[in-house]
Every structure is written in C-alpha cells, then in structure tokens.
Amino acid sequence: MATRNLGRNRVRTALAALGVLIGVFAIASLGIFGNVLALSAEAELGGIGDQVIVTPNQDAGSNALTVRDVDAIARATGSDGTAVALRSDNGLITASGGQTFGQVYATETPGVLFTAAAGTIPDRHRQGAIVGAEIADELSLEVGSAIEVAGARYRVIAVLESEEMISPVSPNNAVVLPESAIGGRTYDQVVVQADSGAAATAIADRVRAQLNAREERVSVFELSSLLETINEFFSLLNRFLLGIAGISLVVAGVSIFNVMLMSTNERKQEIGVLRAVGIHKADVLRVLLAEAALLGVVGGFFGAILAGVAAIGLVFVSPIGFDVVFVASNGLYLLGAFVFGVFICLISGAYPAYKAATLRPVDALRG
Amino acid sequence: MNGTDSPRAVVELARAKDTAIALESVTKQYETGGVTVEALAGVDLAVETGEFLSIIGPSGSGKSTMLNLLGLLDVPTSGTVRLQGRDVTELGDRERTRARKESIGFVFQDFYLLPTLTAVENVTVPTMFDRDRDATNRAVELLSRVGLADRTDHTPNELSGGQKQRVAIARSLINEPRIVLADEPTGNLDQDTGATILEEFRRICDDGVSVIAVTHDELVTEYADRTVELIDGVIDRVG
Ligand SMILES: Nc1ncnc2c1ncn2[C@@H]1O[C@H](COP(=O)(O)OP(=O)(O)OP(=O)(O)O)[C@@H](O)[C@H]1O
Ligand SMILES: [Mg+2]
Numbered sequence: 001m002a003t004r005n006l007g008r009n010r011v012r013t014a015l016a017a018l019g020v021l022i023g024v025f026a027i028a029s030l031g032i033f034g035n036v037l038a039l040s041a042e043a044e045l046g047g048i049g050d051q052v053i054v055t056p057n058q059d060a061g062s063n064a065l066t067v068r069d070v071d072a073i074a075r076a077t078g079s080d081g082t083a084v085a086l087r088s089d090n091g092l093i094t095a096s097g098g099q100t101f102g103q104v105y106a107t108e109t110p111g112v113l114f115t116a117a118a119g120t121i122p123d124r125h126r127q128g129a130i131v132g133a134e135i136a137d138e139l140s141l142e143v144g145s146a147i148e149v150a151g152a153r154y155r156v157i158a159v160l161e162s163e164e165m166i167s168p169v170s171p172n173n174a175v176v177l178p179e180s181a182i183g184g185r186t187y188d189q190v191v192v193q194a195d196s197g198a199a200a201t202a203i204a205d206r207v208r209a210q211l212n213a214r215e216e217r218v219s220v221f222e223l224s225s226l227l228e229t230i231n232e233f234f235s236l237l238n239r240f241l242l243g244i245a246g247i248s249l250v251v252a253g254v255s256i257f258n259v260m261l262m263s264t265n266e267r268k269q270e271i272g273v274l275r276a277v278g279i280h281k282a283d284v285l286r287v288l289l290a291e292a293a294l295l296g297v298v299g300g301f302f303g304a305i306l307a308g309v310a311a312i313g314l315v316f317v318s319p320i321g322f323d324v325v326f327v328a329s330n331g332l333y334l335l336g337a338f339v340f341g342v343f344i345c346l347i348s349g350a351y352p353a354y355k356a357a358t359l360r361p362v363d364a365l366r367g
Numbered sequence: 368m369n370g371t372d373s374p375r376a377v378v379e380l381a382r383a384k385d386t387a388i389a390l391e392s393v394t395k396q397y398e399t400g401g402v403t404v405e406a407l408a409g410v411d412l413a414v415e416t417g418e419f420l421s422i423i424g425p426s427g428s429g430k431s432t433m434l435n436l437l438g439l440l441d442v443p444t445s446g447t448v449r450l451q452g453r454d455v456t457e458l459g460d461r462e463r464t465r466a467r468k469e470s471i472g473f474v475f476q477d478f479y480l481l482p483t484l485t486a487v488e489n490v491t492v493p494t495m496f497d498r499d500r501d502a503t504n505r506a507v508e509l510l511s512r513v514g515l516a517d518r519t520d521h522t523p524n525e526l527s528g529g530q531k532q533r534v535a536i537a538r539s540l541i542n543e544p545r546i547v548l549a550d551e552p553t554g555n556l557d558q559d560t561g562a563t564i565l566e567e568f569r570r571i572c573d574d575g576v577s578v579i580a581v582t583h584d585e586l587v588t589e590y591a592d593r594t595v596e597l598i599d600g601v602i603d604r605v606g
Contacts, residue, residue, distance in 0.1 A: 273479040277493040278441055278468020278542065281460065361440045365475075 020299025034238030070182030119158030128157035130284030247262030272364030292349020300341030393446030424597035472539025529560030
C-alpha cells in the first residue's frame with residue numbers, strides 16, 4: 001500500500017529519497033572518514049605515547065648522562081616501566097653486500113625497545129650485532145652474517161622487525177651493539193618504555209622532579225599528553241564533521257516533510273473516503289508513517305551502502321590500511337547514520353500524517 | 368412541517384416500524400467567520416429497512432449536510448441520530464468509525480476509488496486492516512453481481528464512469544451494511560448508465576438494505592420508494 005502510494009509520484013518520491021540518501025551518506029562517510037583519520041593517527045603515533053626520552057640538557061652545559069643520572073631515572077621509573085640507557089653514534093656499516101651509513105646504538109638491554117623478526121635478542125646484550133630491517137635489506141644481512149662497524153667486526157645475532165610507527169628511537173636504519181662497543185662511561189639518552197600513556201606521563205613528571213630539582217640538567221620528552229591532545233582534536237573534528245553531515249540530513253528531513261505534506265494534501269479526499277468507509281485514524285496514520293519510513297529505509301540503505309563503498313575506496317586512493325577501515329566503530333557509523341535517517345523521516349512524516357489522519361472525514365471529503 | 372403529521376407522530380410511526388436510521392429534531396449550524404448558517408433547521412426523518420429513499424431539493428438546501436449526519440461523518444448541532452434504534456449522536460471517533468464500518472456504505476458522486484488499486488482491491492479497501500479476513504472472494508462476487516466479473520483486475524483509469532460507480536457500489540456493500548448512502552450517485556453519469564446504477568440500488572434494497580440517495584436527477588425519484596424534498600434546511604414535501 002505504502003509502496004504504491006509512493007509510486008504515484010515517482011519523481012518527487014525519488015528526489016525525497018535522494019535527499020535522505022545524501023544525508024545518510026554524508027553522515028556515514030564523514031563519520032567514518034574522521035574515525036579512520038583518528039584511528040590511523042593513533043596507529044602511527046601510538047608507540048611514542050608510551051615512551052619517555054631523557055636527554056642531557058645542552059643549554060645547561062651537560063653533554064651526557066652519568067651513571068648516577070641513569071640510576072636516578074631508573075628509580076624514578078620504578079615499576080611503571082623499564083629504563084634503557086643508550087649510547088648512540090653514526091657510523092659506516094660494512095658487509096660483504098656493500099656499505100651504508102647508519103645509526104649505531106649501544107645498550108645492554110635492547111629487548112625492551114625492539115622486537116626481533118629473525119634470531120633472538122638476548123636479555124643481556126654482550127656480543128654480536130642486532131640490525132634494523134632496512135639495513136639488513138640493503139646489505140642483504142641475515143642471522144649469522146658478518147658486519148664491520150667502526151672498524152670492529154660483529155656477527156649478526158638478530159634482525160629487527162620493520163617498524164611502521166613513528167618513534168624517537170627508530171630501529172629500521174640502525175645497528176644495535178653491546179654497550180661496550182661505544183666507549184666511555186656516560187650515556188647519550190635514556191629511553192623509558194612505560195606500561196601505558198598515563199604511566200609515561202607520571203614517569204616524566206617524577207624524572208623532572210628528581211633530576212631537574214636544582215637545575216635543568218635533563219630534557220624530558222614524552223608524547224602521551226600530546227597524544228591525548230591529538231585524540232581530543234580528532235574527536236572534536238569528528239563531531240564537527242558529523243554536525244555538518246547532520247545539517248544535510250535535516251535538510252533532507254525538511255524535503256520529506258514537504259513531500260509528505262503535499263502528498264497528503266493531494267490525497268485528502270482519498271483519506272476522507274478511507275475514514276468514511278470505517279478505517280480508523282490509527283490505521284491511516286500507520287499507512288502514512290509507513291510511507292515516510294519507507295522513504296527513509298530506502299534512502300538510508302543506499303546512502304549507507306554508498307558510504308561503505310566510499311570507505312573501501314579510501315583504502316585504494318590513500319595510504320590508509322584496511323585494518324583501520326574494517327573496524328566495528330565504522331560499522332556503527334553506518335548503522336547509526338541509517339537509523340538516524342529513518343528517524344528523521346519518521347519525525348518529519350509524523351506531522352503531515354497526523355494532520356491528515358485526524359482531519360474530520362467531512363472536511364477531508366470536501367477536499 | 369406538512370400540517371397533518373406532527374414531528375412527534377412521525378417519530379412514533381417510524382419507531383413502530385423497522386427503522387434503519389432516523390434523525391429526530393436535528394439541526395445543524397455552520398459558523399464561518401462569525402456568520403452562522405443554519406443548514407438544517409429541525410429535521411425528522413426515519414428510513415425503513417429495505418427502503419429506497421431519495422432526497423431532492425435546491426442547491427444549498429442542506430442535502431449533503433443531512434447525508435453527512437446520516438453517515439455519522441458529522442455531528443448535529445442539536446437533535447438525535449438513531450442508528451437501528453441506538454442513539455449514536457454522542458459517540459466518540461472510534462465508535463463512530465466502527466459503526467460506519469459495520470452499518471453504512473458510501474457511494475460518492477466522484478466515485479473516489481483509489482487510483483493505485485485494482486477494482487477488487489478497491490472493493491476490499493474497507494476491510495484492509497482486518498486481520499485474518501480475506502474479503503477478496505466476496506469482492507469478486509460483488510463485482511460480478513454488478514456486472515464487472517471481467518474487470519476485477521483493472522485499475523480505475525481503465526474503467527468507464529459507470530463501471531467506476533459500480534465498483535464503488537460493490538465497495539459500499541463489502542461489509543454487508545444496513546444502509547447505503549449516495550450523494551449524487553448519477554451526477555457524473557449519462558442517462559443510460561445512471562439507469563443501470565439505479566437498478567443496482569433497487570436490487571440492493573430488495574436484499575433488505577436501505578438506500579438513501581441525494582440527487583438533482585429526476586430519474587432517481589422514479590426508482591425510489593419515497594422522495595423527500597428539502598428546502599432551506601426543512602423537509603418540505605414527502606412524496
Ligand atoms: N463546512 C461548511 N461550513 C460552512 N457552511 C457550510 C458548510 N457546509 C455546508 N455549508 C452551508 O450549509 C448549507 C447547506 O449546504 P449543503 O452542502 O448541505 O447543500 P446541498 O443541498 O448539498 O447543496 P448542493 O445541492 O449544491 O450540493 C449551504 O448554505 C452551505 O453554504
Ligand atoms: Mg451537496
């Protein structure tokens with residue numbers, strides 16, 4: 001019944017449904033778009049949020065962290081994470097496959113910061129070299145290969161996983177050697193791997209309080225609070241996008257309102273006849289609401305489908321991965337936009353339907 | 368009044384017989400922009416079961432108004448409407464709608480068929496929201512009774528005026544009403560087609576249904592058992 005009534009003025013119906021389609025599409029796609037942005041930013045930035053980097057404050061004239069500093073940082077870290085002291089340098093790395101410049105880290109406990117793709121990272125790093133994915137690739141290194149760094153020869157004991165995330169200590173283009181490989185008694189930086197973003201913030205505060213009490217001896221770099229700000233920004237952006245999209249759906253609602261008003265006005269006499277032959281107000285109301293809901297369901301369904309297709313298309317035209325597109329929260333945006341579309345249709349169909357159904361039969365018949 | 372019968376006497380008489388529907392001292396006033404129009408000024412009318420009553424009168428005399436009151440589509444300003452002896456004047460919308468559905472069929476001058484539905488579907492419209500009831504068989508039967516057995520699946524725009532009116536008559540009968548009300552049923556039809564419609568009404572009356580038709584058409588009065596003339600909201604002549 002509802003279907004056939006809508007079929008009567010196809011163009012008008014189609015335009016109204018198109019309005020809903022666009023509205024739902026806008027909400028769903030902008031919602032997903034914002035969500036994908038936030039998710040991929042989180043995926044890229046997630047790692048640094050858990051790290052605290054402590055370096056000597058060169059402005060205050062200190063060039064290195066002493067063993068005492070490292071101990072103080074370890075104490076400040078406590079049980080919220082693990083502090084790793086690093087010496088770093090740049091150096092020429094030579095192998096039978098060629099040679100390249102790379103970052104050289106020297107530390108005793110690389111296992112806290114890095115993950116091996118091949119071979120194993122020992123608890124205490126005493127001999128051998130651990131190489132980053134890029135260097136291994138460039139010099140065709142594998143576990144057991146021999147390399148030469150700054151004149152000393154090492155056997156490769158592990159190759160690291162390629163790291164996608166942005167990180168202050170990026171291992172891709174680095175070689176990690178035992179602590180003794182770079183001489184001296186001081187360290188260039190301490191990287192604290194915290195258990196969580198909140199722990200990182202707490203550790204950073206404690207390090208500042210204990211080491212910088214009298215003078216600014218160290219710079220403490222931690223991104224967890226920045227990350228929070230970024231997340232807040234993205235959720236704000238998302239709400240903003242949804243707001244814009246919501247406006248377009250409200251506009252669609254107004255057009256549904258108009259369509260329903262026109263079509264019930266045109267059919268006043270028919271509605272009068274229905275009432276005259278004994279059909280109850282409530283049933284007339286139901287038929288008219290069904291028409292509005294149908295517009296919403298059809299428009300909303302195709303709008304949501306289109307938004308889904310657009311989201312998948314995003315994967316192909318941008319460096320965004322499938323993993324951030326196919327997540328439950330995006331499905332929720334699709335569903336939410338659809339439901340909202342149907343809801344808007346019902347709301348804007350309600351008044352015209354109510355008005356038509358409650359008209360006295362005599363008045364309706366007079367037209 | 369016509370002198371011989373007092374209104375009271377008419378009412379008593381009507382009660383004594385088998386009365387399908389009756390108006391007792393009914394008035395109807397319309398208020399438009401401060402002006403009060405008295406469309407009906409004290410009407411007494413009783414319609415017997417199986418009677419074919421025609422109502423004539425000049426334009427604006429209150430014929431449609433009276434039919435709306437008889438059809439429970441409108442309420443009188445004063446007086447009583449009695450449907451099969453039951454006072455239905457004060458009923459609320461739900462009960463009125465139910466009473467209309469159970470007892471009254473409507474035939475309109477402009478047919479008022481739903482353009483998207485076929486003939487059978489149009490006939491079943493009054494039963495559309497009845498659960499566990501399929502009136503299709505009865506609809507087909509009614510359509511063949513009015514001579515449209517071969518037109519059941521046509522939509523209104525594929526039917527002639529007379530055929531449309533016959534579909535409308537079939538629709539008015541779907542719920543086996545006691546009363547069929549018709550406002551200018553032949554108004555949009557030529558003489559011959561009008562005659563077939565009136566024959567249809569005659570047959571309905573023979574089945575014990577009262578037919579009340581408002582008309583300008585002289586032909587209708589020839590088929591009717593009784594004709595009343597309404598002038599300025601008063602029944603002027605009973606013929
Ligand atoms: N809804 C209304 N509001 C105000 N006045 C009305 C209304 N309906 C009818 N009237 C007035 O009541 C009087 C009777 O009208 P009604 O429609 O009953 O006449 P009628 O006999 O059916 O006329 P016609 O033969 O032209 O159809 C007229 O004067 C009309 O103007
Ligand atoms: Mg009239």
